[in-house]
Amino acid sequence: MNFLTQIDNIALIALLLVSGAALFLPTLSTLISGKGLTPTEATIWINRRKAYVLDLRSVEAFKLGHLPGAKHIISSELATGIEKMRLDRKNPVILVCDSGNHSRKGVAEVQKLGFSEVASLEGGVQGWQAAALPLVK
Structure with missing residues (x-):
């Protein structure tokens, strides 16, 4: 009887580890491959992990509509703009542009500033x- 209880406990622990890995792997693969976050993953980062959203588009495009809580930053002044904002480097950063191509290029630059979790x-x-998903004007 005691042996069966131990097997049940091991099975539950294994299930817990596999479930945790399945939840974390998409985010890990995104960070490694640099492909970018899906809108769903970005929403999770924003709501649960207090990620900063930095919009690299033109001022005009930003005014027409941007992600909730996004801060506008000129892409050519990414490093100096981030330094001026004094962002906490413990929080993740999401870079945003029109199509995802331009913001992907800024990921490495933001990582060099000491942010460990940066995605486009x-x-x-x-x-x-x-x-x-909604945009804010």
Whole structure:
């Protein structure tokens, strides 16, 4: 009887470890491959992990609509802009542009500033809108 209880406990622990890994692997693969966060993953980072959202688009595009809580930053002044904002380097950073191509290029630059978790929004604002998520004006 005692042996069966131990097997049940081992099975539950194994199930817990496999479930945890399954939840974490998409985020880990995103960070390693640099592909970018899906709108759903970005929403999780924003709501649960207090990620900073930095919009690299033009001022005009930003004013027409941006992700909730996003801060506008000129992409050519990414490093100095981030330094001026005095962001906590413990929090993740999501870079956003129109399609995701431009923001992906800034990921390495932001990582050099000491941010360990930096990702680009896959599909950019267009992908965000395609997922029927709101923009703020």
